[in-house]
Amino acid sequence: xxxxxxxxxxxxxxxxxxxxxxxxxxxxxxxxxxxxxxxxxxxxxxxxxxxxxxxxxxxxxxxxxxxxxxxxxxxxxxxxxxxxxxxxxxxxxxxxxxxxxxxxxxxxxxxxxxxxxxxxxxxxxxxxxxxxxxxxxxxxxxxxxxxxxxxxxxxxxxxxxxxxxxxxxxxxxxxxxxxxxxxxxxxxxxxxxxxxxxxxxxxxxxxxxxxxxxxxxxxxxxxxxxxxxxxxxxxxxxxxxxxxxxxxxxxxxxxxxxxxxxxxxxxxxxxxxxxxxxxxxxxxxxxxxxxxxxxxxxxxxxxxxxxxxxxxxxxxxxxxxxxxxxxxxxxxxxxxxxxxxxxxxxxxxxxxxxxxxxxxxxxxxxxxxxxxxxxxxxxxxxxxxxxxxxxxxxxxxxxxxxxxxxxxxxxxxxxxxxxxxxxxxxxxxxxx
Amino acid sequence: xxxxxxxxxxxxxxxxxxxxxxxxxxxxxxxxxxxxxxxxxxxxxxxxxxxxxxxxxxxxxxxxxxxxxxxxxxxxxxxxxxxxxxxxxxxxxxxxxxxxxxxxxxxxxxxxxxxxxxxxxxxxxxxxxxxxxxxxxxxxxxxxxxxxxxxxxxxxxxxxxxxxxxxxxxxxxxxxxxxxxxxxxxxxxxxxxxxxxxxxxxxxxxxxxxxxxxxxxxxxxxxxxxxxxxxxxx
Numbered sequence: 001x002x003x004x005x006x007x008x009x010x011x012x013x014x015x016x017x018x019x020x021x022x023x024x025x026x027x028x029x030x031x032x033x034x035x036x037x038x039x040x041x042x043x044x045x046x047x048x049x050x051x052x053x054x055x056x057x058x059x060x061x062x063x064x065x066x067x068x069x070x071x072x073x074x075x076x077x078x079x080x081x082x083x084x085x086x087x088x089x090x091x092x093x094x095x096x097x098x099x100x101x102x103x104x105x106x107x108x109x110x111x112x113x114x115x116x117x118x119x120x121x122x123x124x125x126x127x128x129x130x131x132x133x134x135x136x137x138x139x140x141x142x143x144x145x146x147x148x149x150x151x152x153x154x155x156x157x158x159x160x161x162x163x164x165x166x167x168x169x170x171x172x173x174x175x176x177x178x179x180x181x182x183x184x185x186x187x188x189x190x191x192x193x194x195x196x197x198x199x200x201x202x203x204x205x206x207x208x209x210x211x212x213x214x215x216x217x218x219x220x221x222x223x224x225x226x227x228x229x230x231x232x233x234x235x236x237x238x239x240x241x242x243x244x245x246x247x248x249x250x251x252x253x254x255x256x257x258x259x260x261x262x263x264x265x266x267x268x269x270x271x272x273x274x275x276x277x278x279x280x281x282x283x284x285x286x287x288x289x290x291x292x293x294x295x296x297x298x299x300x301x302x303x304x305x306x307x308x309x310x311x312x313x314x315x316x317x318x319x320x321x322x323x324x325x326x327x328x329x330x331x332x333x334x335x336x337x338x339x340x341x342x343x344x345x346x347x348x349x350x351x352x353x354x355x356x357x358x359x360x361x362x363x364x365x366x367x368x369x370x371x372x373x374x375x376x377x378x379x380x381x382x383x384x385x386x387x388x389x390x391x392x393x394x395x396x397x398x399x400x401x402x403x404x405x406x407x408x409x410x411x412x413x414x415x416x417x418x419x420x421x422x423x424x425x426x427x428x429x430x431x432x
Numbered sequence: 433x434x435x436x437x438x439x440x441x442x443x444x445x446x447x448x449x450x451x452x453x454x455x456x457x458x459x460x461x462x463x464x465x466x467x468x469x470x471x472x473x474x475x476x477x478x479x480x481x482x483x484x485x486x487x488x489x490x491x492x493x494x495x496x497x498x499x500x501x502x503x504x505x506x507x508x509x510x511x512x513x514x515x516x517x518x519x520x521x522x523x524x525x526x527x528x529x530x531x532x533x534x535x536x537x538x539x540x541x542x543x544x545x546x547x548x549x550x551x552x553x554x555x556x557x558x559x560x561x562x563x564x565x566x567x568x569x570x571x572x573x574x575x576x577x578x579x580x581x582x583x584x585x586x587x588x589x590x591x592x593x594x595x596x597x598x599x600x601x602x603x604x605x606x607x608x609x610x611x612x613x614x615x616x617x618x619x620x621x622x623x624x625x626x627x628x629x630x631x632x633x634x635x636x637x638x639x640x641x642x643x644x645x646x647x648x649x650x651x652x653x654x655x656x657x658x659x660x661x662x663x664x665x666x
Contacts, residue, residue: 337518
């Protein structure tokens with residue numbers, strides 16, 4: 001029996017008991033479509049993260065923090081107390097328990113001395129109270145942390161420059177309506193008022209010019225302030241602060257040569273790590289997201305695989321029944337000189353045909369529902385995250401899933417196929 | 433031909449072990465020449481079917497030797513035995529063993545499909561055999577839609593399609609009424625007479641056995657002379 005005849009016979013036999021085959025296919029369908037969907041989510045979200053990294057991540061900036069001491073283990077007892085020498089900017093002195101994690105001016109100097117780095121700047125965090133435009137009322141304001149790590153994804157206007165001396169601000173697109181702007185364009189060049197309280201609780205107002213409007217991205221939540229504006233606000237906030245301690249910072253940014261190879265960046269990071277600082281590029285930070293995402297997708301895929309293994313048991317069951325029913329047919333074929341190996345191939349092929357049908361239908365259904373669902377989500381819940389397609393179906397991974405399911409089906413088929421191939425023609429022919 | 437087509441020398445075969453051990457054959461020797469028509473006669477449980485299975489290489493004896501065309505069957509590989517059964521032997525069993533959902537033609541050409549013959553050629557051969565057995569008009573029918581006699585003719589067509597040297601028939605008329613059984617017998621003996629196909633027929637029907645050139649009587653796994661069997665059957 002040549003392979004085409006075996007394939008034809010296998011397809012024919014698959015449809016002999018239609019209901020039983022259909023039920024087995026449903027089980028595989030569920031597993032295959034789940035696996036296709038979860039892997040599509042993985043492709044979609046991780047693709048979005050990559051695009052974010054490429055479009056808004058600053059490629060030449062390191063975010064540097066002091067490496068936190070290892071957390072005390074359960075039952076280690078309290079660590080020895082150390083007197084705080086610096087207070088983190090933006091935090092009350094009494095709250096600065098982990099003073100060791102704050103970058104002091106000495107630390108900044110040491111980082112600046114590290115080879116390969118230019119322009120080391122502390123990240124000054126400010127927390128102004130409100131933002132207002134004309135007589136539209138005051139609204140709460142969230143300032144994006146560490147905005148130097150990313151470029152804004154602009155809807156209108158222009159980027160902030162590091163060297164801006166004026167008070168400029170980039171507004172998130174979501175602020176426009178509440179502040180009373182009709183469109184992103186109309187906001188450009190307008191003057192907004194930012195209110196901030198000083199150390200004693202007195203409110204001060206600072207004006208700023210809207211330089212641009214930014215789309216919502218994973219990396220850019222909140223408004224961006226020019227450095228001059230940040231410094232002014234920081235000054236306002238520290239007015240009246242007792243000068244008992246020097247000011248430190250949680251974070252600093254440093255630039256390196258954009259032409260650096262990954263090895264050179266690694267060397268800089270290793271150098272900083274040796275001195276007790278943790279340095280991360282935007283890619284590293286996104287890498288953390290990617291790792292978490294990979295973990296979640298891995299768990300989802302594992303569930304889909306469990307469904308597929310259960311479906312594989314279904315195949316075993318179906319084919320065992322089929323072998324039982326066709327005992328005499330197998331005996332006849334053996335009597336007519338068909339080898340055990342060919343019988344094995346025939347039944348394995350039936351398993352593969354079932355696996356193929358289940359996986360191709362499952363993948364197709366997943367692609368249809370996933371594409372529709374993804375489009376609906378992009379219009380509704382996730383409309384603010386421009387460019388996010390939750391599910392993306394990569395032809396390569398869909399093909400890989402179909403092949404994987406067929407392989408699982410083949411493995412499931414080996415047990416019944418082996419049983420069929422080992423039947424003695426005489427016993428099989430006598431079987432009633 | 434110097435050596436007989438099929439030869440058995442002192443073959444033994446038993447099933448089971450211990451207290452359930454059953455000796456199906458205990459020392460049978462016989463030779464069948466090309467063109468012979470041989471009836472293996474005995475009551476049920478006498479070992480006659482086992483003898484045919486061994487001669488047809490469907491099973492191997494526990495001891496003793498089997499020769500096919502002068503070659504010792506023990507020296508043949510599984511693949512060679514498969515090829516002999518496929519090309520040189522044809523089988524007609526008491527039950528039809530037709531694949532229910534396949535067409536008559538597909539059932540008939542099964543041995544050729546197993547042999548890996550090209551579809552066009554095997555279809556032509558299948559139609560020729562169906563023609564010979566006056567079943568050509570049923571070629572596209574489902575095997576289940578035929579009468580008992582037609583089914584047995586399909587089975588004979590299937591046995592003949594690979595132009596075998598030997599046709600093994602196990603109770604070929606057992607499932608048929610007398611008239612149809614007679615028709616099937618006529619077909620078998622005309623094949624023997626006109627085409628020189630060796631017949632090995634297992635039966636307990638003495639009329640059918642009498643039409644064969646030779647009768648081999650089996651009782652309790654041993655070859656016996658006819659009168660003994662007749663006496664036992666009486």
